[in-house]
Amino acid sequence: MILISELNHTFKIGKKGQEKDIPVLRNVNLDVAKGEIVAILGKSGSGKSTLLNLLAGFMTPESGSIQVNGEELVGKTETEKANFRLQNYGFIFQSFQLMPGLTAFENIELPLKLQGVGKQQRMIRVKELLQQVGLTDVSDHYPNELSGGQQQRVSIARALIGRPSILLADEPTGSLDSETEQEILQLIQLLNHHYGITFVIITHDEEVARTAHRQYRMHDGAIQEEMHYVS
Numbered sequence: 001m002i003l004i005s006e007l008n009h010t011f012k013i014g015k016k017g018q019e020k021d022i023p024v025l026r027n028v029n030l031d032v033a034k035g036e037i038v039a040i041l042g043k044s045g046s047g048k049s050t051l052l053n054l055l056a057g058f059m060t061p062e063s064g065s066i067q068v069n070g071e072e073l074v075g076k077t078e079t080e081k082a083n084f085r086l087q088n089y090g091f092i093f094q095s096f097q098l099m100p101g102l103t104a105f106e107n108i109e110l111p112l113k114l115q116g117v118g119k120q121q122r123m124i125r126v127k128e129l130l131q132q133v134g135l136t137d138v139s140d141h142y143p144n145e146l147s148g149g150q151q152q153r154v155s156i157a158r159a160l161i162g163r164p165s166i167l168l169a170d171e172p173t174g175s176l177d178s179e180t181e182q183e184i185l186q187l188i189q190l191l192n193h194h195y196g197i198t199f200v201i202i203t204h205d206e207e208v209a210r211t212a213h214r215q216y217r218m219h220d221g222a223i224q225e226e227m228h229y230v231s
């Protein structure tokens with residue numbers, strides 16, 4: 001489903017003519033099968049966000065290949081990449097990124113509204129998602145009237161609105177206490193199990209990584225799959 005091969009990326013910083021190269025990803029290889037939860041672990045600065053940004057198509061790598069659902073992402077135009085994202089990906093962020101002036105229902109509904117989907121269809125789909133993430137009772141609450149865990153549930157429902165096959169999550173439980181973190185991790189597992197959604201989760205939290213089927217660890221821009229031996 002996702003096949004990243006020989007991916008390299010270098011940032012250039014500093015004044016024109018005196019640029020300095022910052023190599024950030026070195027020969028990264030990674031694969032994610034359909035229906036898997038894969039965690040990418042690593043300390044701050046190891047290159048996790050850069051890898052996620054490349055996988056999302058927000059940046060172009062210096063070299064290498066990123067194939068998703070059989071399509072090569074590297075070389076696509078910005079418009080092609082935007083369409084590709086709409087069709088394949090949903091995003092979850094540490095900071096939820098909800099619109100404060102919209103209710104839970106309206107936040108989830110917004111992407112469909114922007115795509116011009118009719119009211120009747122929007123109602124059906126949003127109600128279905130509210131139920132899936134367990135928020136039916138608070139659908140008319142504004143983000144500041146919801147707990148952190150509930151806000152993250154809204155953002156997960158919003159990420160699912162376009163029926164993506166892959167959710168890309170950047171520290172999805174990073175702003176939550178450990179009890180709420182467990183609830184969100186259980187929701188991720190439920191969505192994976194019942195609806196076959198593939199998850200790529202970047203995190204520095206070993207607890208989060210344990211919910212994944214497989215883990216990769218990044219260190220100074222290099223990546224290695226963690227091996228688990230059963231004694």
Ligand SMILES: Nc1ncnc2c1ncn2[C@@H]1O[C@H](COP(=O)(O)OP(=O)(O)OP(=O)(O)O)[C@@H](O)[C@H]1O
Nearest residue numbers: 011013022024042043044045046047048049050051
């Ligand atoms: N736009 C940029 N220009 C130059 N250097 C950058 C840029 N973005 C990231 N870097 C550098 O690349 C390295 C990897 O950063 P990245 O954000 O990918 O790490 P990370 O593992 O996600 O860290 P964190 O967990 O703190 O978010 C760091 O040394 C960072 O300073």
